[in-house]
Amino acid sequence: MAVKLQVTFDAAHPPTLGRFWAAALGYVEDSPPPPFTTWEEALDAMNVPLDQRESAYAVVDPDGVGPRLWFQRVPEGKTAKNRVHLDVGVASHLPREERPAAVRARVAELEALGATRLYEKDELGSFWVTMTDPEGNEFCVQ
Structure with a gap:
């Protein structure tokens, strides 16, 4: 099915x-x-x-x-952290050293669309930026 x-x-x-x-x-x-x-x-x-x-x-x-x-x-606004969020993958196909620049470039494009950058992480061999969409929903760009 x-x-x-x-x-x-x-x-x-x-x-x-x-x-x-x-x-x-x-x-x-x-x-x-x-x-x-x-x-x-x-x-x-x-x-x-x-x-x-x-x-x-x-x-x-x-x-x-x-x-x-x-x-x-819905009538109510967002009141707490998302329990589920989307990950927007933009750089997994790139060599590790090129990923931060690609992610940051996409983050800048998303900021121009109304997203807000919260913070960057570089851990466990991965690099990502956590953002919020125009209504405050968290998502990651990696």
Whole structure:
């Protein structure tokens, strides 16, 4: 049996957080269900009220390899450290001495998208930077 993996994020504004992660991972907005060509058409047909149209958002790997990411609006803000986080791998294919520069370059790109750098670690033969996305969710770049 094939298992489809989806990672769900609670968010204050799902489209904004979803667009950040799409840019961070090279993902794209999920397509509307057939026969619709736009989300506006689909939401109209589903009678979704205008004030609820930004309550969810999804992005997908255009190559169909990575999990779908689903962002759902919740009323409460983030209150504690994540129990699960994403690791964004950018340098594992490089020789060890080249990895910090590659990771730092990607970190700078993610900062330009709205992420915040928390700290760097160089331990156990690995180098990574812990960051937060625009809504404060921790993730690592390695």
